[in-house]
Amino acid sequence: MWAFLVTLALTLYMTGMIWSMQVYEYSLFARVGRTEIPAYHAAHNRRLPFFVVLPSVLAFGSAVVFFLLRPAGIPLWSVALAVALDLAVIVSTVAWQAPLHARLAREGYSSEIISSLVRSNWIRTVLWTMNALLLGLTAMALFAVK
Secondary structure (H helix, E strand, O other), X not given: OHHHHHHXXXXXXXXXXHHXXXXXXXXXXXXXXXXXXXXXXXXXXXXXXXXXXXXXXXXXXXXXXXXHOOOOOOOHHHHHHHHHHHHHHHHHHHHHHHHHHHHHHHHOOOHHHHHHHHHHHHHHHHXXXXXXXHHHHHHHHHOOOO
C-alpha cells in the first residue's frame, strides 16, 4: 500500500507542477526579451533537476514498485497503465521537450521554439493529468467507506 501512496503523492505533485509550467512558466518564455532569455532559461534549467526531474523519475520508480507489489484489490491493468503513462512522460520529455530546451539554450530567443515547447508540453500535461485521475479514482475505490 505504501508504494501506491508514494506513487499517488508524486503523481499529484507532478500534475500540479506540469500544469503550472504549461499555463504559467512556458508562456512567460515568450515575454522574456531576446537579450534576457539566455539567463532566464539557464535559471529555469538549473531548477529542473530538483523540482521536476527527480520527482518525475521517483514517480516512475514508485509506479514500478507499485506494479511489483500491487495490492490484491487493484486490477493489474490499472497499475500497468500508470507505469505506461509515467514512461510515456519520460519518452515525450526525451523525444520532444528536452531537445527544444537544448535548442532554446543554444540558439537563444525563438518564438518558433517557444511555441513548439508550449504545444508539445501539452502531451506531458495530458499524460500527468490522466495518471492523476487514474490514481485518484483508485484511491477513492480503495478507501471508500463501505
